[in-house]
Amino acid sequence: MEHRTLGESDIKVSELAFGAWAIGGWQWGGTDSKDAVNAIETAVDHGMTTIDTAAVYGFGLSEELVGKAIRGKRDKVQILTKFGLTWGEKKGEFFFASQDNSGKDVDIYKYSSKAKVISDCDQSLKRLGTDFIDLYQIHWPDQTTPVSETMEAIEYLVKKGKIRAGAVCNYPQQLMIEAGKTYRIASNQVPYSMVNRSIENDIVPYCVNNNIGILAYSPLQRGLLTGKIKHGHVFNEGDTRPGTIYYREPNFSRIMKLIENLSEIAAGLNVTLSQLVLNWTLRQPGITCALAGARNADQVLENVRAADFKLNNEEIARINKYLTDLKLETKI
């Protein structure tokens, strides 16, 4: 597994990182803690040494599971976590209403004031069982706090040695420019998959031109591009995937056809569909790292092997032809 530097920071991340959203259970129909810890341990043992989590994933549960899995291995891993999505207090910008893992109503706010970021960092450190975070990222922009204030909080935490570097997620180009006036962000974490390539229009060129790393999230489109989800798939209660645009017609059938075509290419290369999809993601311009979520050790073992081969230009072109032909509706 190759390790790549994030922007101008001194953080090196594994090209495939472990995404720890699903193991928090929230928005994914629950979790199995034992499988989750095993999955992270397996990832680290196989060179996927970077783990991406967030305070809000399972309302602290994901960070706790990460902390459990990395105990005694802190020097071998890079911990990426996030702040700025809050629950339990009504401050900042209302984001959406949800339910926690036990079905209790919970309102999510975007809130990244300086004091909040600094105190949330201590909470994350505690849950992760560590005294420093490698990369501390704002989860979503917060319109109620000046970007400069949030970036000042990051600078403060770097000075205190609590974080090695700061970064952003879901930031449009304009906000990256704004953030850059106060702090040199290491990366932007953004959605990117074969069926969601909108960042190629402006985020990718801006990041490439300004040496800002890109962490691609949901590269398997939350499991859809593994090929395991077919018509009539039954999701657990609380799993938000079926409510997304990819599951509505005509999109779902078009994606199923794409999967059929890509599976043929994968079979010809003797790799699995997930491995083909992750490898393609890593080969795209500007992408520093693909964050691959996984629930258990088997999924991790399959995913880590996506870094063992390199699609050649001809194979990439064949895949891209299918992707260019794929037309998805954005308003249905």
Ligand SMILES: NC(=O)c1ccc[n+]([C@@H]2O[C@H](COP(=O)([O-])OP(=O)(O)OC[C@H]3O[C@@H](n4cnc5c(N)ncnc54)[C@H](OP(=O)(O)O)[C@@H]3O)[C@@H](O)[C@H]2O)c1
């Ligand atoms: N910054 C943000 O706003 C943001 C947003 C989204 C994600 N992220 C980060 O990006 C990470 C990755 O994205 P993601 O978790 O949304 O989606 P993803 O990586 O595209 O998909 C993860 C899901 O795919 C399935 N899967 C993975 N490997 C598999 C395999 N080999 N075989 C069969 N199924 C497999 C699992 O689904 P099942 O659960 O059905 O088994 C897993 O939970 C997240 O964990 C999180 O760290 C960040």
